Amino acid sequence: MKRRLYRGRDVRRAQNIAELRAMAAARLPNFCLEYLEGGADDELTLRRNRASFDAIAFTPRTLVDVSARDSGCTLFGERISMPAVIAPTGFNGLLTHEGDLALAHAAREAGIPMCQSMVSTVALERIAETGVRHWMQIYPFKDRENLAGVVRRAEAAGSEAIVVTTDVPVLGNREWDRRNYRAPMKLDLANLIDLAMRPNWWWDVLVPHGMPRFRNLGDVLPPGRDDARNAATFLSKQMDPSLNWEDVQWLRGLWPRKLIIKGILRPDDALRAKALGVDALIITNHGGRQLDSCVAPIEVLPAIRSAVGPEMTLIVDSGLRRGSDFVKARAMGADAAMSGRATLYGLAAGGKDGVTHALAILRAEIDRTLGLLGCPVLTDVSSDWVSSQGGMHHATPALQGVEC
Ligand SMILES: Cc1cc2nc3c(=O)[nH]c(=O)nc-3n(C[C@H](O)[C@H](O)[C@H](O)COP(=O)(O)O)c2cc1C
Numbered sequence: 001m002k003r004r005l006y007r008g009r010d011v012r013r014a015q016n017i018a019e020l021r022a023m024a025a026a027r028l029p030n031f032c033l034e035y036l037e038g039g040a041d042d043e044l045t046l047r048r049n050r051a052s053f054d055a056i057a058f059t060p061r062t063l064v065d066v067s068a069r070d071s072g073c074t075l076f077g078e079r080i081s082m083p084a085v086i087a088p089t090g091f092n093g094l095l096t097h098e099g100d101l102a103l104a105h106a107a108r109e110a111g112i113p114m115c116q117s118m119v120s121t122v123a124l125e126r127i128a129e130t131g132v133r134h135w136m137q138i139y140p141f142k143d144r145e146n147l148a149g150v151v152r153r154a155e156a157a158g159s160e161a162i163v164v165t166t167d168v169p170v171l172g173n174r175e176w177d178r179r180n181y182r183a184p185m186k187l188d189l190a191n192l193i194d195l196a197m198r199p200n201w202w203w204d205v206l207v208p209h210g211m212p213r214f215r216n217l218g219d220v221l222p223p224g225r226d227d228a229r230n231a232a233t234f235l236s237k238q239m240d241p242s243l244n245w246e247d248v249q250w251l252r253g254l255w256p257r258k259l260i261i262k263g264i265l266r267p268d269d270a271l272r273a274k275a276l277g278v279d280a281l282i283i284t285n286h287g288g289r290q291l292d293s294c295v296a297p298i299e300v301l302p303a304i305r306s307a308v309g310p311e312m313t314l315i316v317d318s319g320l321r322r323g324s325d326f327v328k329a330r331a332m333g334a335d336a337a338m339s340g341r342a343t344l345y346g347l348a349a350g351g352k353d354g355v356t357h358a359l360a361i362l363r364a365e366i367d368r369t370l371g372l373l374g375c376p377v378l379t380d381v382s383s384d385w386v387s388s389q390g391g392m393h394h395a396t397p398a399l400q401g402v403e404c
Contacts, residue, residue: 011350011357016365017321017342020358024095024348029195031180031187032094036344039288040172045296046288049319052296056328057387061374069376071366072111075336076160076258076279076313078133081111082363083326083378087287087317087338088137088163088262091228093121093212095348097204100127102347106355108132110363115163115338118150119235121212128157135161137262139168140247141238150216151255162255163282164248167263169241172290185229204351245272252277260315265300267307280313280335287318287340298332302383305333323365327373330381 005022006013014020025033039046071082086107092099100122107114113133116124128134136154141147151162182188187195195202205212214221214231221234252259261273262282270281283297283304297316305314316329317338329337339362346358366378375381 009350011346011354014346014349014357014361016361017345017358020345020349020354020361021341023350023354024345027198027201028095028348029191029198029201031177031191031195032201032348034177034180035091035094036341036348038174038176039292040174040290041292043288043292045285045290045292045294048294048296049285049288049298050321052298053319053321053325053328056298056332058324058328058331058369058373058385059387060372060385064374064376066371066374066376069367069370071363071370071378073330073335073379075113079111080113080336082323082366083330083334083336084112084359084362085135085315085336085338086112086114086343087340088115088117088120088135088165089340089344090117090119091121091212092117092344092347094205095344096351097209097212098122099347099351101130102352103343103355104130104132104134106343106346106352106359109356110359112359113160115161116216118216119214119231121215123215124150124153124159125157128154128159134159135163135258135260137163137165139165139235139238140240140243140251142240143238144247144250148254151251153216155255155257159257161258161260161279162251163260163262164251165262165286166243166248167284167286167290168239169243171236171239172286173292174289185232245276248273248276248278264304265295265297267300267304270304270308270312274308274312280315281308282338283314283316283334284338285318298329301329301332301334323362323367324369326362326366327369327378327381328386330378331383331386333383 005019007022007026072079073083086103100120104114104127108131115135115137116127118138124136136159180191211228213226217226258279260280261278262284264270264281264283283301285294285297297318301316313335315336316334320337321342326337343355343358346354370376375385
């Protein structure tokens with residue numbers, strides 16, 4: 001019999017994240033799937049993100065008692081159940097109704113933090129109220145006064161951290177995403193027909209609430225104009241290509257809690273952020289959605305770790321799809337890793353239950369990896385547990401010379 005992934009509706013039948021992805025693809029209209037999946041230009045970065053994880057090989061130790069295993073670690077001094085954080089992703093309301101709430105509840109139950117996107121469709125106060133460890137991501141829009149308003153809202157809501165995304169000075173070129181529209185925000189005929197064939201999706205997302213609105217741009221968009229069309233025009237005008245280190249300094253003065261920069265890929269930038277009093281760095285290429293032909297974050301992580309030293313909190317993302325990838329991230333020097341699409345596949349496949357199942361899959365895979373590795377305690381994983389010769393060097397010529 002031919003191998004086939006399950007594509008039905010029962011999320012608990014998914015064996016892994018790839019299977020949740022297949023289920024998400026079956027449920028979502030094409031234009032939503034493309035928004036979720038796509039990368040920039042030729043998607044070289046997107047593919048490299050996966051290839052670089054695949055190329056890391058473990059060097060397991062044998063005859064170790066692994067009967068007591070621990071996948072947990074600490075982040076900013078507080079325990080998390082596994083080295084994972086939900087990555088900020090905008091417009092989750094397009095995948096399922098109030099998708100951000102589903103992510104927040106699932107993350108809280110799983111004992112991990114959630115970073116909410118500024119271009120999300122549920123007000124940040126409602127997400128913080130769930131009791132999840134709440135981080136708020138911001139795009140430093142040109143209008144800094146209004147931006148300060150969002151930061152103050154996060155402070156009042158009790159958010160633990162502000163995450164400044166710095167890798168969108170200009171928007172990446174997502175051609176496949178654009179191809180679905182005949183004019184901005186106007187789907188072409190093929191996509192309208194495809195949409196008509198997805199009653200489960202539109203019943204959940206569009207009926208009876210209408211197109212999701214951008215609830216955290218309320219401070220910057222005129223009242224009542226937080227719908228997708230206005231927001232898209234606004235966002236394209238408000239992305240600030242002049243963003244620089246002085247703005248980070250300004251935010252440091254404004255925000256008393258944890259300040260995190262998301263968009264670092266070089267040791268010199270990491271050192272500069274550290275000198276400005278930034279608390280943590282997210283080593284990322286935005287899941288391959290911004291600069292194409294970009295290094296994969298996991299490749300540059302070891303060099304950034306040696307530059308900033310052992311104390312600074314480093315989080316990596318882009319391309320993690322298996323629990324073993326989270327263990328690899330720890331081995332390469334990260335404190336934790338962010339899950340972007342992996343948990344969004346769960347969300348798109350089955351709402352909160354889908355995210356819960358995605359996180360359960362990742363946790364089981366981390367636990368199993370630790371057992372098979374002969375390193376039962378996650379915090380004991382180091383570069384000693386991966387090979388710098390085997391996988392890395394013959395798997396992809398592009399990765400030759402990368403230290404790990
Ligand atoms: C659909 C989608 C929307 C995203 N929206 C944002 C966003 O609003 N802000 C942000 O900082 N990053 C955003 N990202 C990037 C993620 O935070 C993260 O860096 C990326 O998804 C990690 O790669 P992965 O999807 O391979 O795990 C988005 C990613 C996706 C897939």
